[in-house]
Amino acid sequence: MGGVHNIEDLSNCATRLRVTVKDPSKVMSAEYFMETGAVNIVKNGKAIQVIIGLNVPQLREECEKIYSASKTVDMTLSPAT
Numbered sequence: 001m002g003g004v005h006n007i008e009d010l011s012n013c014a015t016r017l018r019v020t021v022k023d024p025s026k027v028m029s030a031e032y033f034m035e036t037g038a039v040n041i042v043k044n045g046k047a048i049q050v051i052i053g054l055n056v057p058q059l060r061e062e063c064e065k066i067y068s069a070s071k072t073v074d075m076t077l078s079p080a081t
Contacts, residue, residue, distance in 0.1 A: 001019055001021055001026070001027055001028075001048065002021060002022075002023060002025075002026025002027050002028075003026070004066060004067050004070040004071075005022075005070075006021050006022050006023055006026050006027075007019060007020075007021060007022075007067060008020040008021060008022055008046070010060060010063055010064060010067060011060070012056045012057055012059075012060040013056075014054065014056070015051060015052060015053055015054060015056055016042075016049045016050060016051050016052065016056060017049070017050040017052055017056050017059060017060055017063070018047070018048070018049050019047075019048045019049075019050070020046050020047055020048070021046050021048055022046070024043060024045060024046055024048070027043065027048055033050055037052070038050050038051060038052055039051040039052065039053065
């Protein structure tokens, strides 16, 4: 998805991981996602849908943990104002 700093929003439906990104040009190709287990990927501007299957809620939860941990690290590394 271009890294955690490129993600604006993360959600899912029954079979798809839905991600809104800041810069769609940073998102890897459909082939990359398919090589790593996705069925396919749909790109519509900044809206990205990775078709995964019924285990998508578990993947979204893991992605949210990584995203949250990244935000926590950014906050602790930011200079005090």
